[in-house]
Amino acid sequence: MSRESETLTETIAVASRPEAGIEKKRFSLLLWMADRGVIVFTVLLILAAVIFIDGFATLPNLTDVFYRAAPIGIVAVGMTFVVISANYLDLSVVAQVATSAVIFIGISNEFGVFAAVAVASLVAMLYGIVNGLAVGFFKANAVIVTLSTTFIGLGILRWLSGGSIFFGPEDGPIRAFGQARFGPIPLSALVLLLVTIILWFVLTRTTFGFAVRAYGSNKSATRLAGVNTTAVVVGAFVITALSAMVAGFVLAAFSNTAVSSMSDGYEFRALAAIIIGGTSVFGGKGSVLRTLLGVIFVSVLTNILVLSGIGFGFQQMAIGALIVLAVSVDALARRAAKK
Amino acid sequence: AAADSSDGGTDGAGAGDETFEVYALLPQGTDQPYGTTYLPPMQAAADELGINLTITNSQYDADQQASECEVAVAAQPDLIILWPAVGDTVRPCLAAANAAGIPVTVTNSDVNPEDQDLTEAYSGPDTYGQGVSSAEIMCDLVGGEEVGILVVNGLTGNSTAINRNAGFVDTIEANCPNVTILAEQPGNWNKDDSQIAVSEMLTAVGPENVQGIYAADDTMVAGAIDALKARGIDPASLYITSIGNTFLGNPLVVSGELDGTVFQSSSWDGENAVRVAYDVLTGNTPSPRELFMPSVKVTADNADDPSVAPEW
Amino acid sequence: MTNSTHHEPPAPILQARGISKRFGGALALADVDLEVRPGEIHAVVGENGAGKSTLMRILAGIITPDSGSIRVGGDELEGGPRAAIDAGIALVHQELSLVPEMTVAENILLGAPPTTAGFIRSRQLKSIAREALDEIGVTVDLDEPIARLSVSLRQFVEIARAVARKPRVLILDEPTATLTPAETDYLLAMLQRLASKGMAVIYISHRIPEVFAICEAVTILRDGHLVERTEIASTTPSAVIDAMVGRELQLDLQVRRTANPGDVVISARGIKAPNVNDVDLDVRAGEIVGLGGLVGAGRTELVRAIVGADPRTAGTVTMTVDGRRTVIGSFQSAVRAGIGYVPEERRVDGLALTMSVSDNVALPNRAELSRASVLRPKAISAFVRRLADVVGLRPPAITRDVGEYSGGNQQKVVIAKWLGRKPDFIVLDEPTLGVDVGAKAEIHRLVRELADNGAAVLVVSSDLPELLELSDVIHVVRDGRIMGTLAQSEADEKTVMSLASGETLVGA
C-alpha cells in the first residue's frame, strides 16, 4: 500500500502486495493472478452462476445477495483492523452485534432511536477499550481476551435483557431503515459500502491506519518509532466494535427484531471472509477492500447453493472447501511464479 | 423410585412444609426467547411449592448437559427435571440417576420411547404433534388442490427442529399428498435468516409455483412473510402455517397474513415442569405418564381468544 | 601471521566448483569456486550482499545451488542439510540459529541426539554436549534454556554445536559481530587450536584485521562473483579491501573530527534499571559520546533506559534544546522531544521487514508527512527518496520490502528513519553490526555529519577501533556502572579494555 494509487479499483489491485522488484517482472502474470485470486474467483463464480443458475441474474436475487453480505460484511471489514494488527481475531463481535441490536430495538422502543444509538455507541466504545487495553496495554492474548469479553458481554446482555426477543413497531424509523431500497440495492448494502470506503481511507490514508499496519508487521519496531502502541491496539478494537455496532443496527433493522442469539457464528464467518479476501492472519498485510471481496464471494456462494436447493450440510462443506481451494490456488500460483 | 424420594432430602422436615432440592437440566435459558419466558413461571411455581431449584443451561451441547447431569447426580437432589439437549443422548444420564435413586421428570421435549421407563413423567408440548397440527391446518386450507410449498426449518441438528419437521412432513405425506415441498432450508430460528432463505427459495423455484409456506416457528414465518412482501406478493394469497402463536405470530394471524399457527405456551411448560415434579416428589406419580400441553391450533377464528393470548 | 607450518599444501578437503544461485531474478552467486585444505583457516570476505552467506548455506546443504558441484574429501556432496552434516560440514550461522525454549544440551545436539528406540538418552546427550563445550573451553549450565542466555553465550553454544558434530569443515559466518574484544580474542585462539588439530575452518568476517591475524588464505567475493583467491602471506589489508569494493576506497580511519561541543542537551541523573546501577550521563550538542564495555556490561540497557525504550526504576532524564527543558519519560515523549534511537537488534526493534523502505522511513515522521492525520503520499515519496539518497541506499528502490535488502542497507534505512526527524539527540547502539567496510564508512560519515550539524550523539559499540575513531569522549561501562571516562586524547584500546574488564592489563 505504499504506492500512491489514485483510484479505488487500482488500490484493490495493489492492496497488500509487496512491491515486486524489477527482477520479478517476468513472472508478473502468474503473480498478478495470485495476488488477485479472490477477484478472479469471485468473477468466475459470478459468471458461472449467471450462466448455469436459473434466477441468479435477477434483481430480487441481487437484493438477497446484498442482504446476505451487509451485516456480516460490516463486521468483517471492521475486524480486518484487528487481523491486520496481528491480533488474530475478535471473537467478541458475536456479543457486540447482539448487544447493539438489542439496544437498538429495545431502547428505541422506550426512549427513541437517538438514545439507542447513543447508548449503543457507548457500549461499543467500552468493548473496544476493554479489549484493546487488555491486548494492547496488558499484552494479553487476543483470542482469550475476546473470548472472555464474549462471555461477559453475552452474560450481561442476557441478564439485563432477560434474553427476550425485541420487536420494533411496524411503522417506526427502524423498520423504514431496514426496508429502504434503491432499486435492487438495499440501504444496508450502501451502509456496507460506506463503512468500507471510510475504513479503507482510515487504513490506507491516515496516520492511524499506517500505524496499525506497521504494528501488525513488527510491534517492537513500531513502538520504537515513537508510536503509541496501546492507542493503536485500542483503536483497532474500537473500530471493530463500532463496525459491529453498525452491523447490529443493520441486522436489527432488516428483521425489525433483536435477540441475543442472532449473531451466533459471526466471528468465524467474518474471519473466513477476511481470509478469503487475502488478508494475512499474521498481520501487517491486508486491506478492507479485499475483505469486501471476500464477503461478496461467500455471499454469492451461499446464495448459489441455496438457489440450487443444496442442503445445509453440503453448503458448509462447499464453503469450507472453497476457503481451502481459493487459498491453495493462490499458494500454488505464487510457488510456480517463484520457480 | 419415586417412593424413596425423601431419602435423598438434605433437610428432612415435616411432610407438609418440606423443601425439596431439585436440579433442572435445561438446554436453554435466557439465551433464547422461549427459555426466557419459560423460566419465571417455573421459578414461581417452585417457590410456591417449596422447591429449591438449581438450573443449568447446556446451550444445546449434549456433552455439556451430560456433565451437568453427572454433577446433579453427585449432588443427590430429590429429583431431576430434564429437558434433553439431544434426545438420543440422555439414556446414560437417566440410567445414572436411576442407579442413584433420583427420580427424573422430563419437560418440553420427551425422551425416546425406549428410554421412557427410566423417567417418571413428561410434561410439555408434543413437538412432533405440533408439526402434525401445523400440517393439518395446511391440509385443511389447501383442500384437494395441487400446491407447491416452501419449508423453513429450525436450527440444523436441533431436536425440536427435527421433531417438528418430521411431524409436518409425515402428516403432509399421509393426509394431503397433493401438497408438494418444493424447497427446504434452515432459518436457524431467526427472522433475518429465514427471510433471506425464503426469498432465495422463491427465486430458485419461481414465485409463481409457490402457493404455500410452512415455517417451524412464528419468528421465522414472520421473516417468510416479509420476504413475500418485499417481492410484492400478498401473503394473504398464500397458504402459510407455523408453530408458536407468539407476540410476533399472533398479530399476523389476526391480520390474515398468517393462516394458522399452533399455540405453545412457555409459561404452561415451565410451570408444569415443576408441578409434575412436585407430584412425583410427593408420591403422586401422574398417570398417564405424559401431560401434554394443549396443542391449540390458532387461526383467524380464534386468534383473539384470551385463552390463546401469546406469551413470548 | 600464523600457522604457516604446512610447507606442502595437502589435498583440499572441500572443493566447490562453479556454484551459481539465483533468487527470483537476482543473481546471488555466479560461477564461484572455493577450495579449502585441512588444517587451514580460510577467510571469505566481501561487501554486504556479496553472497558469502548464500555460498555457505549452499555448502551446508540448506540451499540447493542452480548449478555447480561440491566435493568433500573427494566425494560428491548431494542432498539436504543432513547429507552435509554427515559429510562433515558444520555451519555456524550469521543469524543465531538456536531454539529458544530448548536447553543448551539439546541445542548442541539439535536434530541428532543419541536415542534408543526414539527415546532420547539424556545422560549421554549431556555428556556429548559437555564434551563439545569443553572442546571450545566454555562453561555453561547444560539445562538452561537458550532464551535465558546472553547473545554472546548463544554464539558460543552455536559454535559448540558445530564442534559437537566433529566436522571436517567448520564454517563460521560472522561469528565475532556480537562478541567483545576479549571474547573475540578467545574465539580466534580457539579456531587456531581447532585448525592445528587438522580441522578446516572457513571464516567470514567484515573485520579485516581478524582475517589477517588468523587466516592462511582468503577468497574474495563481489556481487556474487569470485574476485580472487589468494594466500594471506602474499597480500595486504588494503589490497583485500580494494578487491572487495572494486574501487579505491578512502579509508578515513585516521580522520578525526575536531569537535566543538555546545551546551548539554541530554542529562541523565541516577538512572537505575535492570542491569543499570545509578548512572549519570551528559551529552552535549555536537559531541559524540561513546559507550564502551564488554557484552553484558549493560550498555544497551542503559541507553534503552535513557531514551525510555524500557522502563527505569529510578532516575530522570532531561533534554534541553534552545533553552527549553523537557523531561523524558516514555519513549514516545522522547521521540516527541527530538530523540532518535537506532536499536541494537535492527531486525527485531528497528525495522518492519515486511513493509517497504518508504513505510519504514515514514513511520516516525508520519506527523510531518500528514495533514490533519491524513497521509500525503507525494510528500512521503519525496521525503523518503531524499533520505535514501542521503544515506546511500543501494538500490534506492523505496517501494521494496526492507526485508529484501542486505544487512548494511537495512541499517542505513534505520538511520534514515531518524535522520528525517533532524534529531537533537540520537543514540546508536552497535550502528555497524554486521555491516561491510563500505557501508561502515558511510555510516560513520553520517554519524559525524549529525554531530557536525549540532546533534548530541551517543554511540554504543563493541567494535573498539570504531568506538575510538568516532567518539569525542568514551565512557566505559561495567556491571551497569560508568567505570571511567576517557577523553579522545587518552583513549586507546588498552585504557578502554582495562576499565571494561576491571583489571589493569600489564604489558601487551
Next chain:
Amino acid sequence: MSTAEKQPQTTMHLGAARGGWFDQLKVTLARRTEGRGLALLSVVIVAAAILEPVVFTSYQVTLGRVALIGLVALGLTAVILMGELDLSVASTLAVSGVVMASIPDLWLGILAALATGLIIGAINAFFVVVVGINSFIATLGMLFALRGLAFVLSDEKPVRLTDIDAGIAFGAPLLGPITPRVLLFVLAFVALQIFLTRVKAGREFYAVGGNRQAAVDAGIPVRRRILTGFLISGFVASLAGIINTLERTAADPTAGSTVLLASFAAAIIGGVVLNGGRGSVLGTLIGAFSLGILQIALTLSGVQVDIQDIFIGVILLLAVITDPTNLRAALAGVRSSLRSRERAQTPV
C-alpha cells in the same frame, strides 16, 4: 586488533553463577512456563474449597469434566507447540462420532472413527506442508467442511449407537472415580508428556515451533513433524468423539460446539504460546483443571447461568491480563512515565 600476541585463554566461564537450593528452585521455576496456570488453579481451588467443597467430594464428576474439556486440548497443544493451529478439532470430533455410530459393529466403528481422525489430520497436514497454506486458514476451511460433512453423513439428525448397552457400560467407573474417559485422558496425557519431553521426534516439535529455520538447518524433517502433530491432534479429537458417542449412546452432528474455544482457553491459560515453541502439555492439563473446577463449582452453586458466564469471563480476563512479566512491564512503564510527569510539573 592485535590478537595473536595475546596469551590465549583456555576456558571461559559465561554461565550464570549457581547459589544454594533456593536459587536453584528459583531458576527451575523461572524455566517453567506453567506459572500463570498454576496461580489460577490455586485461586480456583481455594475459592472452590471454601465456597463449594462438593467439587472435591464428588471429584469423580470434576475429573470427568476436566477430561471433557482437556482431552482435545492435549492434542491441540502438540500442534500449537509447532506454531501451527488446528481449528478443525471440534468438527473432527463430530464427524468421527457420526462415523462411529453409523457403523453397526462397535469395534469396527471405533476403528473407523480413529481412522477418520487420522485422515483428517493428514488432510490438514497436506494443505499445510505440501500445498503450503497457513494452518489457521486450512483448518478454518476444515472447520466448516467437516461440520457440513457431519450433517451430511448423519442426515442432520443424531445417530444412535447400535449397541447402547456397551455405551452405558463404558460410562461406568472402572475403579473409584476412574471412568474409561478419565483413564483415556490420563493415558493421553502421559503419552503426550513422554512424547514431548523424552522422545526425539516430540522434542523436535519445540524446535519446529521455536525456530523453524534452525530446525530445517539441523536436518530435522520439519514436514514430517508437522504431519505427526496434525495426526496427533486429529487422533485425539476423534478419540474424544468416540468417548462422547459411547457415553451419550449417540453421535450428535452438532457436538463439540464449546470444545474449540475451551481447548484453546485451557492451553493458553496453561502457558502454551500461540506462536509456538513455548508451553507444555502439563500446562494444558493445569489449564483444563482450572476451567473444569471453575465450571463445576459454578454449576453446583446454582447461580443463574448468565451470572456464571460473566464470572467465568471475568476470571479468564483477569487470568490473561495478569501475566507476571507483561504486567510488571506495563506497570513499570506507567510508573516511570508518571514519575517523569510529576517532575515535569515542578519547575527545576
